Amino acid sequence: MFDPVIAETRFGMGLSPQQPLPTGVEDMMVRLAGPDLAAARFPIPTYDAAYPSLGQLTAVSRDRNAARRAGQDDQAEQLEQERRDMLRAAQVLQQQTLAATLARAIDGEDGLRERLVRFWADHFTVTARVGGSSHLVTPFVETAIRPHVTGRFVDMLMVVTLHPMMLLYLDQTQSVGPDSRVGGGGRRGLNENLAREVLELHTMGVAGGYAQDDVRQLAELFTGLTLDEDRAFWFRTEAAEPGEEVVLGQTYGPTPQLAEIRRALFDIAARPETARHIAQKLAVHFVSDRPAPDLVAALAEDFMATGGDLLSLVRTLLDHPAAWAAERAKVKDPFSFIAASLRALGVSGAAITGLGPRILRRDFVRPLGLMGQPWENPVGPDGWPEEPEAWVTPQGMAARINWALSVPRRMVDRLPMPMHFVTDALGPNPAPAVVQAARDAPNRRDGVAVILCSAAFQRR
Amino acid sequence: MALSRRDMLLGGAALGCSAAASPLMTPVAFADVPGDNRLVVIVLRGAMDGLDVLRPYGDPFYAGLRPTLAAGGGADLDGFFGLHPALAPLRPLWDAGDLGFAHATSTPYRDVRSHFDGQDVLEAGVADPKGDLRDGWLNRLVQVVPGAQSDTAYAIGRDRMLILAGAAEVAHWAPEAQLDLNPRTRRLIELVHDGDPLFEQASAEAIEIAQQIDAEAEMTEALEDQIAADPMMGEIALRGDHIRLAEFAAGRLRGASRIASFSLAGWDTHNRQGQHLPRALDRLAAVLLTLRVGLADHWDRTAILCLTEFGRTVRENGTLGTDHGTGGAMIYAGGALRGGRVLGDWPGLSDFDLYDGRDLMPTRDVRAYAAWVLRGLYGVKPSTLAGMIFPGVDLGADPGIVR
Numbered sequence: 001m002f003d004p005v006i007a008e009t010r011f012g013m014g015l016s017p018q019q020p021l022p023t024g025v026e027d028m029m030v031r032l033a034g035p036d037l038a039a040a041r042f043p044i045p046t047y048d049a050a051y052p053s054l055g056q057l058t059a060v061s062r063d064r065n066a067a068r069r070a071g072q073d074d075q076a077e078q079l080e081q082e083r084r085d086m087l088r089a090a091q092v093l094q095q096q097t098l099a100a101t102l103a104r105a106i107d108g109e110d111g112l113r114e115r116l117v118r119f120w121a122d123h124f125t126v127t128a129r130v131g132g133s134s135h136l137v138t139p140f141v142e143t144a145i146r147p148h149v150t151g152r153f154v155d156m157l158m159v160v161t162l163h164p165m166m167l168l169y170l171d172q173t174q175s176v177g178p179d180s181r182v183g184g185g186g187r188r189g190l191n192e193n194l195a196r197e198v199l200e201l202h203t204m205g206v207a208g209g210y211a212q213d214d215v216r217q218l219a220e221l222f223t224g225l226t227l228d229e230d231r232a233f234w235f236r237t238e239a240a241e242p243g244e245e246v247v248l249g250q251t252y253g254p255t256p257q258l259a260e261i262r263r264a265l266f267d268i269a270a271r272p273e274t275a276r277h278i279a280q281k282l283a284v285h286f287v288s289d290r291p292a293p294d295l296v297a298a299l300a301e302d303f304m305a306t307g308g309d310l311l312s313l314v315r316t317l318l319d320h321p322a323a324w325a326a327e328r329a330k331v332k333d334p335f336s337f338i339a340a341s342l343r344a345l346g347v348s349g350a351a352i353t354g355l356g357p358r359i360l361r362r363d364f365v366r367p368l369g370l371m372g373q374p375w376e377n378p379v380g381p382d383g384w385p386e387e388p389e390a391w392v393t394p395q396g397m398a399a400r401i402n403w404a405l406s407v408p409r410r411m412v413d414r415l416p417m418p419m420h421f422v423t424d425a426l427g428p429n430p431a432p433a434v435v436q437a438a439r440d441a442p443n444r445r446d447g448v449a450v451i452l453c454s455a456a457f458q459r460r
Numbered sequence: 461m462a463l464s465r466r467d468m469l470l471g472g473a474a475l476g477c478s479a480a481a482s483p484l485m486t487p488v489a490f491a492d493v494p495g496d497n498r499l500v501v502i503v504l505r506g507a508m509d510g511l512d513v514l515r516p517y518g519d520p521f522y523a524g525l526r527p528t529l530a531a532g533g534g535a536d537l538d539g540f541f542g543l544h545p546a547l548a549p550l551r552p553l554w555d556a557g558d559l560g561f562a563h564a565t566s567t568p569y570r571d572v573r574s575h576f577d578g579q580d581v582l583e584a585g586v587a588d589p590k591g592d593l594r595d596g597w598l599n600r601l602v603q604v605v606p607g608a609q610s611d612t613a614y615a616i617g618r619d620r621m622l623i624l625a626g627a628a629e630v631a632h633w634a635p636e637a638q639l640d641l642n643p644r645t646r647r648l649i650e651l652v653h654d655g656d657p658l659f660e661q662a663s664a665e666a667i668e669i670a671q672q673i674d675a676e677a678e679m680t681e682a683l684e685d686q687i688a689a690d691p692m693m694g695e696i697a698l699r700g701d702h703i704r705l706a707e708f709a710a711g712r713l714r715g716a717s718r719i720a721s722f723s724l725a726g727w728d729t730h731n732r733q734g735q736h737l738p739r740a741l742d743r744l745a746a747v748l749l750t751l752r753v754g755l756a757d758h759w760d761r762t763a764i765l766c767l768t769e770f771g772r773t774v775r776e777n778g779t780l781g782t783d784h785g786t787g788g789a790m791i792y793a794g795g796a797l798r799g800g801r802v803l804g805d806w807p808g809l810s811d812f813d814l815y816d817g818r819d820l821m822p823t824r825d826v827r828a829y830a831a832w833v834l835r836g837l838y839g840v841k842p843s844t845l846a847g848m849i850f851p852g853v854d855l856g857a858d859p860g861i862v863r
Binding site for chain 1: 505506571572573574575576577589618619620625631632633634636637638639641644645648649651652653654655656658659660662663665666669670725728730731777778779781783784816
């Protein structure tokens with residue numbers, strides 16, 4: 001059952017010489033249910049507060065083009081300069097939000113919350129579709145994901161599905177009811193992308209038993225979800241397909257309205273297939289790629305019984321004996337590897353948020369890419385892989401070894417003695433092979449690197 | 461050794477044999493490798509729209525189904541199919557008989573149209589996503605090719621390549637990866653994993669490959685120069701990850717490796733396909749030409765298969781793109797293959813001919829084409845092809861892809 005080292009590694013961000021180990025599941029749950037201290041300590045702007053916004057980026061391009069067309073060259077030049085300044089600010093913000101995300105992970109008492117935020121942000125993956133707007137991904141997570149990780153699944157699903165970042169990412173802003181006024185008798189029409197991924201990835205899962213026609217009908221129901229000229233959410237009735245839609249046997253409509261879309265999402269979120277899919281994903285993410293069936297069953301049951309209460313779901317996970325299995329079947333993804341390494345080294349969050357853009361690029365952005373996890377840029381809406389084999393490749397290991405050899409000494413005044421660091425990183429009972437390597441290391445740099453590269457440190 | 465890069469290149473040319481035959485260039489003796497034929501499998505992730513790449517303009521329904529996408533025309537290939545304009549740089553390969561297609565083909569995956577399941581089925585080589593997805597068909601090929609070494613097959617890039625995962629040892633590397641360790645640290649890293657096979661193997665392989673690549677740095681540079689200077693590359697920009705992948709593959713295949721696989725993304729064109737698809741096709745054309753030039757003398761013994769998880773809807777969607785479909789196209793290239801033609805029975809595009817009323821009807825399992833290529837290149841027995849490599853595949857008649 002409960003083990004403090006497993007608690008911090010499998011369900012947290014790793015051991016820290018500066019943070020006491022949790023004393024039990026209750027201790028972990030109290031922190032998780034309590035105030036979000038890390039967010040207060042290392043702020044990330046909300047989506048609406050982030051500068052430049054999608055609206056601002058869009059407006060400046062539009063105004064510049066208008067000025068060019070009107071032959072107002074000076075005005076156009078000034079707007080172009082403004083646009084470039086915005087793109088620079090966007091780049092800076094993206095690096096700052098990476099630094100803040102890392103800072104929260106390495107310098108906090110509630111690693112479980114950070115892990116849950118990353119889990120759900122990955123479940124609802126978005127990447128930037130509008131040029132120069134990658135800096136809005138973390139603010140999206142801050143707004144649409146983070147407040148809901150201890151709330152209800154359906155609330156997160158609603159916010160995410162109707163969010164401008166998701167509507168853009170999965171092409172919903174383009175989709176138009178073929179028989180709507182905007183559709184103009186089939187001139188413009190449906191795009192199935194968001195409807196398909198809501199069913200396949202976000203709720204029921206690919207084995208959930210929905211049919212192509214459900215995808216189609218849901219896509220019809222979703223028409224009208226779009227953005228206005230400032231790229232703010234707009235339910236555009238004239239673009240919505242008129243008439244009833246039947247999704248999974250339930251009828252919605254016939255009058256297009258946002259409430260019907262919400263009702264459908266509510267119904268889909270409450271389905272047992274959704275409960276099973278979320279249960280399976282959570283167990284796979286935290287425990288094993290082949291989780292114990294009774295763990296998945298317990299999670300699914302809890303999801304159904306509580307109407308998708310995510311705090312209760314986490315408690316059920318932590319209360320289950322399979323969650324504390326001795327076998328460490330998962331491997332830290334690259335972000336977690338970097339965060340756990342800095343945490344073990346006792347690097348403060350403020351030290352990371354104080355780094356300049358060049359160092360952030362060299363020591364974090366680029367290495368994450370080489371380790372196979374380019375920051376905020378997974379290939380598809382299914383997010384990052386779960387299997388250890390996806391990360392522990394020769395090229396991935398080479399990147400981890402290089403990082404472990406070069407970055408730690410730049411992040412602390414003096415590297416720790418390997419023989420001390422081995423317990424900082426692995427807890428009071430480190431694996432003998434790692435202790436031996438720490439003892440044999442020719443210097444602190446190599447010793448620290450070898451400990452960080454060990455299977456014992458990278459598994460969880 | 462005082463042999464310069466120039467000597468080696470000249471020597472290779474003068475002897476009329478490949479640079480790869482030089483024992484200086486590869487740690488594996490040439491005689492140990494399984495024959496001389498090369499196979500490259502490129503996984504086009506995201507579902508390439510076969511109907512736009514290889515346009516059936518001879519079908520009376522095509523123009524009506526693709527009012528905007530078909531409007532751009534395309535170079536006629538055989539009086540029925542036309543080539544997407546973005547693939548024009550590949551026209552010389554078609555004319556030389558080194559580029560061909562199979563149309564109206566797909567894996568056996570049906571109906572749910574999930575990218576992720578579709579790619580798993582494609583790479584595992586199985587009949588459906590409930591099948592055994594633990595290993596890939598290229599790995600199973602390596603298991604039956606006689607004399608295969610750990611670097612006979614290469615999974616290239618940072619993506620996980622299920623197609624090469626499995627019991628046979630294969631090499632993995634990304635062109636941008638590097639590792640430079642002193643001997644003592646190397647020894648510690650070998651010991652620290654404490655018997656964890658996943659970490660031990662990945663670390664050992666990283667150390668070994670990095671050393672080998674380091675030792676070949678001059679040769680790699682020479683290859684890059686050679687590719688850049690070749691007139692066949694035309695206007696192709698030699699920048700980007702896709703070029704690095706192709707150069708790396710060419711470099712490995714000139715050496716001891718015989719099989720390589722990597723993926724190219726960017727095919728999921730739900731939206732404004734007229735803008736997005738040409739970008740992906742530009743990259744694909746650049747990759748194929750880089751392989752053509754980079755493989756030089758080996759081209760005649762090379763087969764390249766470009767496979768995707770499924771095709772896309774026959775009708776344009778409401779956003780000038782296409783949604784997930786079923787039947788699509790396979791692109792093949794290489795001097796070992798008989799190109800200059802489009803394989804496959806054309807099912808037609810009338811409403812009655814479509815799969816599920818919306819997709820191109822697949823008329824042949826894409827695994828059958830791949831299987832016949834494996835038979836031609838490596839002599840794999842039909843019973844092994846249909847039993848182990850592509851379980852349950854209906855091989856059908858030999859399409860005669862391999863020359």
